Amino acid sequence: MTECIFCQIVEGDLASDVVREGSEWLAFRDSNPQAPIHILIVPRQHIASLEKVSEQNSLLLGHLLLAAKTISQEQGIGSDYRIVLNTGEGAGQSVFHLHLHLLGGRALGWPPG
Ligand code: 5GP
Numbered sequence: 607m608t609e610c611i612f613c614q615i616v617e618g619d620l621a622s623d624v625v626r627e628g629s630e631w632l633a634f635r636d637s638n639p640q641a642p643i644h645i646l647i648v649p650r651q652h653i654a655s656l657e658k659v660s661e662q663n664s665l666l667l668g669h670l671l672l673a674a675k676t677i678s679q680e681q682g683i684g685s686d687y688r689i690v691l692n693t694g695e696g697a698g699q700s701v702f703h704l705h706l707h708l709l710g711g712r713a714l715g716w717p718p719g
């Protein structure tokens with residue numbers, strides 16, 4: 607079995623609270639939420655980080671962002687939400703399978719930590 611936990615979630619080998627899915631991506635609740643709504647949107651394909659993305663993945667990136675928009679509306683936070691894409695350990699990336707964080711449901715400060 608793959609060591610990547612998000613690949614395991616995509617394959618259904620690791621349980622998750624799925625909120626929506628598309629042919630190329632899966633969206634599920636973060637197990638350690640930082641806001642009332644905290645959802646991760648991950649490509650089904652294993653890509654370690656944004657640094658590993660190429661031109662070939664342009665459409666996929668667009669689909670991930672559009673999924674975030676759709677889910678924000680479904681979750682009732684469509685007017686105020688934040689999308690985060692941590693890239694690299696120094697920026698807080700801890701799971702090396704590309705993912706967007708969709709955060710909302712509370713006031714979000716700026717700048718982020
Ligand atoms: P990163 O720090 O890489 O940007 O974000 C990884 C996120 O994955 C963290 O917010 C963390 O709480 C979440 N996470 C880690 N392991 C699991 C898991 O097994 N299930 C779910 N649903 N979320 C996870």
Ligand code: ZN
Nearest residue numbers: 610613652703
């Ligand atoms: Zn993976």
